[in-house]
Amino acid sequence: MLIDGQLIAIDDAQYESARQQLGLPAGYMLVEATQLLMHQTGNGLVQIPLPPGYFVGAFESTTGHRQYGVVQLARL
DSSP states (O other): OEETTEEOOOOHHHHHHHHHHTTOOTTOEEEEEESEEEEEOSSOEEEEEOOTTEEEEEEEOTTSOEEEEEEEOTTO
């Protein structure tokens, strides 16, 4: 999986935990993540670093639908 542009291996339990934290059904997989929360204010882009262990995750269903949310990933 890509985390901030780097290929990082996470185990199945971490994938499952991340999905459950957002209440997503089993068909969603965590496909990428970042430790920067980005917010477009209208006056520019603000990048907010998240605390260690927290990530903005992109989850994708088998049909290509995406969901985003902040999750905690242990042991990274």
